Amino acid sequence: MFQNLVHAKIFQSYIEQSQFPTAPSNLYDPIRYILSLSGKRIRPMLVSMGTALFDEKQVEASLPASTAIEYFHNFSLIHDDIMDKAPLRRGKQTVHQKWNDSVAILSGDALLVKAYEELAKCPADKMVPLLQLFNRTALAVCEGQQYDMDFEIRPDVSEDEYIEMIRLKTSVLLGCALQMGAIIGGAGKDEQELLYDFGVNLGIAFQLQDDLLDVYGDPNTFGKQVGGDILSNKKTILFIQLQKKLQGNDLQLFEHLLACDVQQEPDKVAKMQTLYAKYDIQNIGLALKEEFTALAYDRLRAISVEESKKDQLFSLADALMHRQQ
Amino acid sequence: MFQNLVHAKIFQSYIEQSQFPTAPSNLYDPIRYILSLSGKRIRPMLVSMGTALFDEKQVEASLPASTAIEYFHNFSLIHDDIMDKAPLRRGKQTVHQKWNDSVAILSGDALLVKAYEELAKCPADKMVPLLQLFNRTALAVCEGQQYDMDFEIRPDVSEDEYIEMIRLKTSVLLGCALQMGAIIGGAGKDEQELLYDFGVNLGIAFQLQDDLLDVYGDPNTFGKQVGGDILSNKKTILFIQLQKKLQGNDLQLFEHLLACDVQQEPDKVAKMQTLYAKYDIQNIGLALKEEFTALAYDRLRAISVEESKKDQLFSLADALMHRQQ
Numbered sequence: 001m002f003q004n005l006v007h008a009k010i011f012q013s014y015i016e017q018s019q020f021p022t023a024p025s026n027l028y029d030p031i032r033y034i035l036s037l038s039g040k041r042i043r044p045m046l047v048s049m050g051t052a053l054f055d056e057k058q059v060e061a062s063l064p065a066s067t068a069i070e071y072f073h074n075f076s077l078i079h080d081d082i083m084d085k086a087p088l089r090r091g092k093q094t095v096h097q098k099w100n101d102s103v104a105i106l107s108g109d110a111l112l113v114k115a116y117e118e119l120a121k122c123p124a125d126k127m128v129p130l131l132q133l134f135n136r137t138a139l140a141v142c143e144g145q146q147y148d149m150d151f152e153i154r155p156d157v158s159e160d161e162y163i164e165m166i167r168l169k170t171s172v173l174l175g176c177a178l179q180m181g182a183i184i185g186g187a188g189k190d191e192q193e194l195l196y197d198f199g200v201n202l203g204i205a206f207q208l209q210d211d212l213l214d215v216y217g218d219p220n221t222f223g224k225q226v227g228g229d230i231l232s233n234k235k236t237i238l239f240i241q242l243q244k245k246l247q248g249n250d251l252q253l254f255e256h257l258l259a260c261d262v263q264q265e266p267d268k269v270a271k272m273q274t275l276y277a278k279y280d281i282q283n284i285g286l287a288l289k290e291e292f293t294a295l296a297y298d299r300l301r302a303i304s305v306e307e308s309k310k311d312q313l314f315s316l317a318d319a320l321m322h323r324q325q
Numbered sequence: 326m327f328q329n330l331v332h333a334k335i336f337q338s339y340i341e342q343s344q345f346p347t348a349p350s351n352l353y354d355p356i357r358y359i360l361s362l363s364g365k366r367i368r369p370m371l372v373s374m375g376t377a378l379f380d381e382k383q384v385e386a387s388l389p390a391s392t393a394i395e396y397f398h399n400f401s402l403i404h405d406d407i408m409d410k411a412p413l414r415r416g417k418q419t420v421h422q423k424w425n426d427s428v429a430i431l432s433g434d435a436l437l438v439k440a441y442e443e444l445a446k447c448p449a450d451k452m453v454p455l456l457q458l459f460n461r462t463a464l465a466v467c468e469g470q471q472y473d474m475d476f477e478i479r480p481d482v483s484e485d486e487y488i489e490m491i492r493l494k495t496s497v498l499l500g501c502a503l504q505m506g507a508i509i510g511g512a513g514k515d516e517q518e519l520l521y522d523f524g525v526n527l528g529i530a531f532q533l534q535d536d537l538l539d540v541y542g543d544p545n546t547f548g549k550q551v552g553g554d555i556l557s558n559k560k561t562i563l564f565i566q567l568q569k570k571l572q573g574n575d576l577q578l579f580e581h582l583l584a585c586d587v588q589q590e591p592d593k594v595a596k597m598q599t600l601y602a603k604y605d606i607q608n609i610g611l612a613l614k615e616e617f618t619a620l621a622y623d624r625l626r627a628i629s630v631e632e633s634k635k636d637q638l639f640s641l642a643d644a645l646m647h648r649q650q
Contacts, residue, residue: 021468024468026475027467079430079431083426083427083430102408105407106470109467110464110467116459116460119456120453124452131441134441138438139438142438143346143352143435149431150349
């Protein structure tokens with residue numbers, strides 16, 4: 001959906017030049033493979049846009065940082081898919097499924113190191129703050145993934161804990177991408193932080209949107225399987241809200257559905273959707289999403305650069321928040 | 326065996342101050358655990374010694390680099406143990422055994438990021454070369470581990486391939502540790518490379534020593550199980566040499582022993598040791614080890630600093646090459 005944007009095009013031509021050795025093939029083939037399943041490249045675009053917001057001339061200098069962020073994102077997908085035992089990613093076999101767990105662990109590790117190799121190509125005078133930000137973010141992403149796994153076996157996850165988990169697992173990387181751009185573009189500390197907060201809040205809204213699409217999305221346009229979270233009993237924001245509100249027999253039905261897989265209860269998704277409708281969970285989810293979207297937009301508005309320079313970021317945010325896929 | 330060395334002491338007190346967050350506990354407890362199984366801390370000592378060789382006053386400034394190397398080493402142990410399905414490490418449960426594979430993958434990832442966090446504390450004017458060297462080495466270590474796994478299912482590994490594999494998997498990290506020290510100590514490019522080559526050749530000799538101890542070590546002093554490589558049919562340098570020389574019935578016996586586990590053939594280790602003795606493999610192994618040791622010492626001798634400053638490195642190398650554990 002963003003392929004027409006100029007930043008996406010510049011990045012695409014840069015990353016296509018990246019070369020990986022041919023041997024050992026079990027180390028580098030999986031890296032070529034995951035990168036070829038090209039996602040939307042949102043994160044590298046955020047680096048470029050963050051740079052352009054402050055200094056359009058530095059966009060080329062920001063391409064290694066964009067690549068570092070994209071490599072890191074793909075590293076985390078490879079390792080998360082092992083932990084989640086996911087068979088598919090972007091409609092194709094996951095790395096551990098196509099090869100095996102050992103290959104996925106090691107090629108993920110190598111891709112993380114490749115991310116740092118790109119970082120080492122960033123402007124030397126910005127190296128330390130870029131490295132510090134990237135490290136802080138990478139650790140936060142690991143923490144988020146651990147909380148996500150911990151939550152699978154905890155019955156009592158609160159809304160705040162869930163928001164904190166998605167902030168760590170997915171949102172800080174968007175903030176980091178933008179702030180790295182701002183650093184390379186020469187922004188001051190305050191402007192950097194505003195842009196970071198724009199990204200983090202946008203990321204939270206984006207994940208809440210994902211939760212909503214899983215329950216209410218159109219199966220014809222949603223990229224993933226509608227009801228996937230329901231089938232895996234994932235404690236999304238909607239799940240947590242519903243769990244809090246259920247009463248009487250509905251609570252029993254809910255517990256029953258959680259205890260059943262799709263063989264035991266072929267209508268699990270439909271029945272759960274009926275419960276979501278009855279308790280008006282969609283509106284709670286939408287309101288929360290709007291809250292974080294508004295926070296994000298506030299931060300972007302507060303940045304002291306010409307308003308017209310913010311157009312691209314507002315457009316991207318709008319597109320992300322109104323996507324149906 | 327090296328605990329009395331001053332560099333080991335300085336490093337120990339530095340690393341003991343390092344703090345990890347308490348939550349999420351499944352992310353940080355495994356890191357505290359693996360670091361508490363303190364090995365010989367050879368790699369951080371090499372950083373300090375590499376620094377001291379050129380500028381004693383910079384040793385304190387090299388402690389973050391030492392820590393980065395030690396964290397990286399422990400990260401690789403956590404992940405290698407998953408891939409090798411190893412139950413024990415330094416006589417204690419491995420991380421994936423004590424927790425599970427997912428915890429081991431993710432805490433390993435976090436420890437790798439922590440290594441880069443330490444790198445970011447190194448002198449800023451040396452940051453780019455340090456980061457480049459560290460990245461190049463980390464990728465080489467991943468390649469070595471992949472070759473090691475590939476070799477398990479390949480019947481025809483050559484001596485050269487084996488040496489290249491151990492160079493990548495274990496030796497370049499010793500060279501890297503020393504060169505990082507040299508960089509921080511202000512050495513020129515030529516001296517840096519001599520010290521790197523000293524470390525790499527020493528590392529190869531060290532691994533060949535390990536192969537020898539597995540077959541010929543004294544079970545009372547060897548830290549690991551004597552015959553462990555034999556039981557797992559590991560293609561060590563001795564295995565490769567023996568395989569090349571076997572004739573007639575001995576070849577059949579060898580193939581038979583490879584096809585048996587210890588239940589099927591309780592005397593597998595003893596019988597294989599008899600074959601090693603018959604073909605005089607120990608002397609071939611010792612000669613090869615001496616060759617790489619001599620190469621290492623040549624490089625150290627060639628470095629243009631006062632000879633007395635090299636004493637510590639020669640002593641450490643001697644101790645490593647004559648260890649029985």
